[in-house]
Amino acid sequence: MAIFMNEPSRTFGEYLLIPGYSSANCIPANVSLKTPLVKFKKGEEAEIFLNIPMTSAIMQSVSDDKMAVALAREGGLSFIYGSQSIESQAEMVARVKSYRAGFVNSDSNISPESTLNDILVLKEKTGHSTVAVTDDGSATGKLVGIVTSRDYRVSRMSPDTKVKEFMTPFEDLIYGDETTTLKEANDIIWENKLNCLPIIDKNQKLMSFVFRKDYNSHKNNELELIDSSKRYMVGAGINTRDYAQRIPALIEAGADVLCIDSSEGYSEWQKRVLEFVREKYGDKVKIGAGNVVDGEGFRFLAECGADFVKVGIGGGAICITREQKGIGRGQATAIIEVAKARDEYYKETGVYVPICSDGGIVHDYHITLALAMGADFLMLGRYFARFDESPTKKVNINGNFMKEYWGEGSARARNWQRYDLGGAEKLSFEEGVDSFVPYAGSLKDNVSLSLSKVRSTMCNCGCLTIPELQKNAKITLVSSTSIVEGGAHDVLLKDNRQIL
Numbered sequence: 001m002a003i004f005m006n007e008p009s010r011t012f013g014e015y016l017l018i019p020g021y022s023s024a025n026c027i028p029a030n031v032s033l034k035t036p037l038v039k040f041k042k043g044e045e046a047e048i049f050l051n052i053p054m055t056s057a058i059m060q061s062v063s064d065d066k067m068a069v070a071l072a073r074e075g076g077l078s079f080i081y082g083s084q085s086i087e088s089q090a091e092m093v094a095r096v097k098s099y100r101a102g103f104v105n106s107d108s109n110i111s112p113e114s115t116l117n118d119i120l121v122l123k124e125k126t127g128h129s130t131v132a133v134t135d136d137g138s139a140t141g142k143l144v145g146i147v148t149s150r151d152y153r154v155s156r157m158s159p160d161t162k163v164k165e166f167m168t169p170f171e172d173l174i175y176g177d178e179t180t181t182l183k184e185a186n187d188i189i190w191e192n193k194l195n196c197l198p199i200i201d202k203n204q205k206l207m208s209f210v211f212r213k214d215y216n217s218h219k220n221n222e223l224e225l226i227d228s229s230k231r232y233m234v235g236a237g238i239n240t241r242d243y244a245q246r247i248p249a250l251i252e253a254g255a256d257v258l259c260i261d262s263s264e265g266y267s268e269w270q271k272r273v274l275e276f277v278r279e280k281y282g283d284k285v286k287i288g289a290g291n292v293v294d295g296e297g298f299r300f301l302a303e304c305g306a307d308f309v310k311v312g313i314g315g316g317a318i319c320i321t322r323e324q325k326g327i328g329r330g331q332a333t334a335i336i337e338v339a340k341a342r343d344e345y346y347k348e349t350g351v352y353v354p355i356c357s358d359g360g361i362v363h364d365y366h367i368t369l370a371l372a373m374g375a376d377f378l379m380l381g382r383y384f385a386r387f388d389e390s391p392t393k394k395v396n397i398n399g400n401f402m403k404e405y406w407g408e409g410s411a412r413a414r415n416w417q418r419y420d421l422g423g424a425e426k427l428s429f430e431e432g433v434d435s436f437v438p439y440a441g442s443l444k445d446n447v448s449l450s451l452s453k454v455r456s457t458m459c460n461c462g463c464l465t466i467p468e469l470q471k472n473a474k475i476t477l478v479s480s481t482s483i484v485e486g487g488a489h490d491v492l493l494k495d496n497r498q499i500l
């Protein structure tokens with residue numbers, strides 16, 4: 001006879017936290033959200049920690065290099081999506097690793113033979129008033145001058161005037177080179193009253209700019225997630241098919257951690273990938289596996305050598321796996337069950353394997369609940385897809401700005417294989433949808449706000465760290481009528497905004 005779980009599986013919206021005693025020391029400024037990303041032995045420290053418990057989903061519509069830089073700057077980590085060619089994924093990883101905070105690639109460039117009119121058109125297009133003049137008009141050509149709005153007067157000059165006639169020529173420029181640090185660049189900018197400092201290589205080729213206006217934004221990132229060489233950290237998703245080629249390419253590109261990306265991870269395929277990594281790299285390469293929703297699946301992956309285990313099937317905002325295949329489990333129950341198995345495994349073996357709650361975060365308080373239920377960190381898709389930094393288009397629909405967000409199991413995401421690998425395999429059914437989510441602005445603003453709520457709730461629970469919250473939180477199920485009580489009720493709202 002089949003095995004029946006007697007309890008229904010439940011999701012975050014069915015629970016609340018009950019406050020604990022908060023001492024005077026319990027203030028948000030004292031809360032640490034630092035959390036282990038990879039397994040460690042009792043008495044030792046994990047080799048990689050996140051400074052905030054957030055990772056961005058392994059999805060085309062969420063995690064590219066731009067997202068990875070923005071999230072690492074706030075202390076979290078992106079897993080660059082694997083549903084693309086090995087070369088392009090490795091390039092994205094390499095771009096994150098070579099990114100230097102404050103050093104911006106020039107996106108307004110022109111050749112000395114172009115005209116004032118070309119400058120005006122470019123300015124209109126990019127919105128930037130500083131234009132690099134390079135021999136071939138590219139972002140990495142030989143720097144021959146710079147044009148800013150101080151170099152020309154539209155009312156007095158013919159639009160045909162050549163750039164080389166009015167640019168500030170290279171001889172008159174102050175510049176930095178490959179060895180210039182951000183601090184030095186900012187000092188040069190201040191001492192010489194510059195608006196920007198071009199950085200060139202030894203062949204006078206343009207590498208980047210440092211802008212005065214960015215000065216403040218580089219100062220306050222004390223949580224940024226960086227490696228021992230001060231480069232941003234980045235993860236990458238892999239699959240169970242081309243891993244023997246993809247993993248070496250990603251490691252070579254500098255990926256700090258890998259994760260097998262699959263909607264169902266309790267399988268021999270995942271075991272084979274984990275064995276491949278351990279045989280080839282020992283413990284040097286860090287790799288997570290998943291997804292599972294019960295203790296049995298967790299133990300299997302932990303015993304196969306996973307560095308962390310991802311939890312969740314069917315709870316993603318774009319996910320229709322439960323409808324299509326009838327598999328899955330409410331996200332809260334899945335986390336509670338897997339956390340129990342993780343703690344038992346730790347007691348037995350002395351090895352702590354962190355678990356990641358993947359998918360289904362709708363409200364900020366769900367983050368706190370997932371942590372309280374035992375998650376060490378979270379993976380979020382819809383949440384990050386809404387921000388400026390996600391790779392998708394911002395569109396206006398009926399007067400509201402939206403961003404596109406599609407599942408990895410949707411036809412849209414899977415098409416890359418058919419196009420890029422030329423495979424003839426036909427998509428038999430979809431496990432994800434293509435959708436819009438409300439545009440929400442910058443990652444930094446939103447992550448700060450969400451985490452300020454998490455810190456505040458943790459203080460209400462009397463907890464200053466995630467392990468304390470996991471140990472001491474008091475969690476209650478709520479009845480459907482008390483959920484109604486939790487929102488505004490029995491009043492007529494003046495402001496009829498719908499809150500998404």
Ligand code: IMP
Pocket residue numbers: 057058059263312314315316317318319320321358359360361379380381382383406407408409410431432433
């Ligand atoms: P969200 O944070 O609720 O949007 O969920 C994101 C998670 O949904 C991802 O990290 C994946 O685990 C999962 N996911 C991504 N694409 C699909 C899909 O097409 N079908 C089912 N689940 C998906």
